[in-house]
Amino acid sequence: MATSMLSKPLSESGALVERHWQELSARRRMYTALGVALLAFTLIASLWFANASNAGKFFDRLPHLFDFFGELMPRELMEIPRALFDLPSPYDDGSFKYNYPDGRLHLTDGIYVPEYFHKMLETVNIAIFSTAIGAFFGFILCFLAARNLMPNPWIRGVARRLMEVLRAFPEVVIAGFFLAILSLGPIPAIAAVSIHTIGALGKLFFEVVENADMKPEEGLRAVGGNWLERVWFGIVPQVLPNFTSYFLLRLEINVRASTIIGAVGGGGIGELLRLSIGQNHPAKTLAIVILLFTTIIAVDQFSAWLRRRLVGDQAYAFVR
Amino acid sequence: MIASTKPSALEMESIAARHPHLLRSTSGKRRKPLLVGACMLLYLVFTWWFFSIGHVLANANWPIAGTYLADWVSYEVRPEFRISPDGTMRLAYQRNSPLGQNPDPDWVMLEKRTVTRTIDTPAAAQIEEPKANSSFSFMAPGAALGKAAEPAPQPSLKQSGTEEVVTRAVITFDRSTRIEVADGTVTASYAGETFTMTVGGADAVVPQGPLPHWATQKRPGEKITLSFGLTGWAEVEGDEVSIRNRFFGWANFLFDTNSPFFGKSYGEVASLILYGERIDPQRSNLALAWNNILYNAEWQHLDVWTKLLQTIVMAFVGTLFASLAAFPLCFLAARNITPSRIANQVVRRFFDFQRSVDMFIWALFFTRAFGPGPLAGISAIFFTDTGTLGKLYSEALENIDDKQREGVKSVGAAPIAVQRFGVLPQVLPVFASQALYFWESNTRSATIIGAVGAGGIGLKLWEAMRTNSDWENVAYMVLLILMVVFIFDSISNACRSRLMGRKAQ
Numbered sequence: 001m002a003t004s005m006l007s008k009p010l011s012e013s014g015a016l017v018e019r020h021w022q023e024l025s026a027r028r029r030m031y032t033a034l035g036v037a038l039l040a041f042t043l044i045a046s047l048w049f050a051n052a053s054n055a056g057k058f059f060d061r062l063p064h065l066f067d068f069f070g071e072l073m074p075r076e077l078m079e080i081p082r083a084l085f086d087l088p089s090p091y092d093d094g095s096f097k098y099n100y101p102d103g104r105l106h107l108t109d110g111i112y113v114p115e116y117f118h119k120m121l122e123t124v125n126i127a128i129f130s131t132a133i134g135a136f137f138g139f140i141l142c143f144l145a146a147r148n149l150m151p152n153p154w155i156r157g158v159a160r161r162l163m164e165v166l167r168a169f170p171e172v173v174i175a176g177f178f179l180a181i182l183s184l185g186p187i188p189a190i191a192a193v194s195i196h197t198i199g200a201l202g203k204l205f206f207e208v209v210e211n212a213d214m215k216p217e218e219g220l221r222a223v224g225g226n227w228l229e230r231v232w233f234g235i236v237p238q239v240l241p242n243f244t245s246y247f248l249l250r251l252e253i254n255v256r257a258s259t260i261i262g263a264v265g266g267g268g269i270g271e272l273l274r275l276s277i278g279q280n281h282p283a284k285t286l287a288i289v290i291l292l293f294t295t296i297i298a299v300d301q302f303s304a305w306l307r308r309r310l311v312g313d314q315a316y317a318f319v320r
Numbered sequence: 321m322i323a324s325t326k327p328s329a330l331e332m333e334s335i336a337a338r339h340p341h342l343l344r345s346t347s348g349k350r351r352k353p354l355l356v357g358a359c360m361l362l363y364l365v366f367t368w369w370f371f372s373i374g375h376v377l378a379n380a381n382w383p384i385a386g387t388y389l390a391d392w393v394s395y396e397v398r399p400e401f402r403i404s405p406d407g408t409m410r411l412a413y414q415r416n417s418p419l420g421q422n423p424d425p426d427w428v429m430l431e432k433r434t435v436t437r438t439i440d441t442p443a444a445a446q447i448e449e450p451k452a453n454s455s456f457s458f459m460a461p462g463a464a465l466g467k468a469a470e471p472a473p474q475p476s477l478k479q480s481g482t483e484e485v486v487t488r489a490v491i492t493f494d495r496s497t498r499i500e501v502a503d504g505t506v507t508a509s510y511a512g513e514t515f516t517m518t519v520g521g522a523d524a525v526v527p528q529g530p531l532p533h534w535a536t537q538k539r540p541g542e543k544i545t546l547s548f549g550l551t552g553w554a555e556v557e558g559d560e561v562s563i564r565n566r567f568f569g570w571a572n573f574l575f576d577t578n579s580p581f582f583g584k585s586y587g588e589v590a591s592l593i594l595y596g597e598r599i600d601p602q603r604s605n606l607a608l609a610w611n612n613i614l615y616n617a618e619w620q621h622l623d624v625w626t627k628l629l630q631t632i633v634m635a636f637v638g639t640l641f642a643s644l645a646a647f648p649l650c651f652l653a654a655r656n657i658t659p660s661r662i663a664n665q666v667v668r669r670f671f672d673f674q675r676s677v678d679m680f681i682w683a684l685f686f687t688r689a690f691g692p693g694p695l696a697g698i699s700a701i702f703f704t705d706t707g708t709l710g711k712l713y714s715e716a717l718e719n720i721d722d723k724q725r726e727g728v729k730s731v732g733a734a735p736i737a738v739q740r741f742g743v744l745p746q747v748l749p750v751f752a753s754q755a756l757y758f759w760e761s762n763t764r765s766a767t768i769i770g771a772v773g774a775g776g777i778g779l780k781l782w783e784a785m786r787t788n789s790d791w792e793n794v795a796y797m798v799l800l801i802l803m804v805v806f807i808f809d810s811i812s813n814a815c816r817s818r819l820m821g822r823k824a825q
Binding site for chain 2: 051056064067122132164168171179180186187256261270277
């Protein structure tokens with residue numbers, strides 16, 4: 001019966017539908033092909049441009065891609081822990097290069113903090129501190145930017161634009177500007193990371209607030225609560241777990257960001273990594289990479305564990 | 321009915337008696353935020369000490385911050401008057417003055433005179449009092465020199481020559497602010513007050529009368545700094561008066577001072593381009609003007625645009641390749657698609673590794689491998705985001721609706737066809753949306769990895785900042801970056817909301 005229905009010639013309106021459908025799909029195919037062609041063209045042009053304006057050409061450099069790994073071989077595998085823990089090295093010839101104990105930060109005569117651990121702590125601290133500052137201001141701004149709490153479009157617009165600009169403003173510039181005023185040190189990095197965090201967290205926060213349940217707020221409005229009371233007792237308790245979760249997510253990102261900012265002059269472990277690669281010192285480089293790698297994994301795992309405890313297995317948009 | 325929902329006092333007591341833990345836990349809950357707050361406060365204090373923030377902030381050079389900020393949107397012209405002991409002056413502008421080779425702005429009024437001087441004993445000249453008709457200073461009407469002709473510095477002793485000197489100068493900052501220098505006296509007027517100083521050689525600046533609040537002098541005899549707010553400032557030293565007149569705007573944005581179009585109004589430039597004689601016989605005036613704009617020595621438009629394009633290309637190619645590489649891998653990483661536990665774990669750990677090594681380390685590594693430039697940036701973004709996108713893609717795959725896949729499978733489709741028609745239509749919008757989001761986000765990150773040498777505008781930005789004098793170039797580049805980020809942000813948002821419907825966020 002089915003075959004007979006299929007083989008039956010189509011009625012006039014059926015044929016019209018059929019023709020329209022075919023036209024539509026042909027047009028769709030054409031658009032897809034055009035889109036892919038455009039993408040391919042842009043990609044090829046971009047690759048050509050990137051290759052032409054690079055210092056080394058791709059195909060010239062490709063055979064040497066892994067030379068760097070060869071250069072990364074320390075003289076002896078034990079050099080890596082020696083560099084990591086500032087232990088004396090047998091290769092120490094009096095020069096600065098192999099004098100690992102030089103970087104020790106002595107707490108007492110016997111107890112010391114190895115240089116890289118100290119700098120790593122500094123970087124992590126920069127991240128935590130600036131995430132806290134960013135979360136504090138983002139928290140204040142988000143209620144002004146949320147549509148359901150701020151009926152005045154002007155205040156809302158100003159708060160949102162402010163957050164957009166803070167988010168998009170290049171971190172390098174903020175760091176460089178503060179570096180020019182303050183001397184070298186972690187504060188330029190703190191300023192750069194926290195200013196970016198205000199914008200980024202503020203956006204996530206106000207989206208959480210806009211999705212909040214408005215019933216508690218309505219109840220407080222009914223008994224005559226003012227705006228601050230409504231926000232504090234009606235909205236904050238229900239958004240706080242999500243806020244904390246985003247805070248932790250941001251912390252993971254900021255550990256990476258403060259490393260990079262460190263490399264461009266903000267102190268911390270990033271600067272040491274850049275220096276050791278520049279000095280071509282494989283043991284130090286590997287020691288820092290291992291330390292950085294473990295720290296990032298540890299922070300990620302800790303934050304994931306805490307987030308699971310706070311909000312359960314809720315999926316998050318990965319936001320940077 | 322409503323009244324019945326509220327328990328009476330007796331009922332409440334009985335509830336409290338039956339469930340004491342309910343009330344106790346609330347008091348514990350109340351204490352928890354306090355505890356968290358106290359911990360955070362303690363942490364802040366610790367960080368304050370750890371980074372010695374108070375110390376650094378107190379030692380910071382705050383006045384210079386204002387100057388740097390003002391440099392973003394304005395520029396200074398710096399005429400400097402060197403005062404000879406006889407009270408005559410010579411005027412010099414800063415090197416690369418924004419006013420060009422022979423500046424003669426109308427806000428500097430000069431009275432000039434030509435003198436012939438023979439320099440006998442320059443050592444003795446230092447102690448001569450000004451205006452004394454002594455061994456080194458003649459007042460003879462010499463040959464008229466063109467005002468543009470700068471006198472050559474006298475090479476050795478016992479030579480005579482004529483030079484044009486300034487005897488009186490009036491610099492007008494704005495309607496209420498001006499400085500007059502004549503006969504060893506500097507008179508400054510600002511905000512309705514007039515203040516006079518006498519200068520007589522190095523370290524001999526004597527204020528006449530009390531210092532107004534806009535003038536500062538650290539020790540008697542030392543230089544006096546006059547600050548006129550946003551219009552500029554001046555420094556009066558014993559033998560030099562330095563003027564810093566600040567103008568709003570970006571100086572010489574189109575044509576630098578060496579360009580033949582410099583200093584001409586838009587109308588003049590347009591008429592030169594349209595009807596003028598060829599300035600350079602080799603090419604038309606339009607080509608010359610365009611070339612002069614591109615290779616403007618101060619703003620380096622072509623270089624800035626190329627570097628910006630590099631940044632855009634880095635983000636685009638890096639993200640595109642990352643999503644193409646993550647696409648096949650994520651099927652291996654998803655538990656519901658690939659049943660093999662080992663394959664899942666291997667691919668997942670690979671993604672984790674790529675993410676944890678971090679874009680920064682990848683950038684440093686590839687800068688070594690490919691040399692500085694966008695290839696390094698592309699590779700760094702590609703490696704990091706293959707990990708991130710792969711993780712997100714595999715999570716999206718694990719959340720798909722299984723019914724469609726079963727439906728396709730049940731009609732006997734091949735495994736590839738099951739993926740193509742049962743899985744792909746569900747996840748493709750999510751994949752594309754995430755790739756778009758990362759494209760936009762990477763445009764921002766590409767700036768910063770550029771600063772460590774991975775190509776793009778980051779390094780240029782960093783170099784412009786390190787000189788501490790090109791803040792207007794920094795402002796220009798920041799403006800361009802902000803524009804690009806906002807444009808890409810809205811393109812990516814528009815595409816994403818079309819792909820995902822209204823639920824893109």
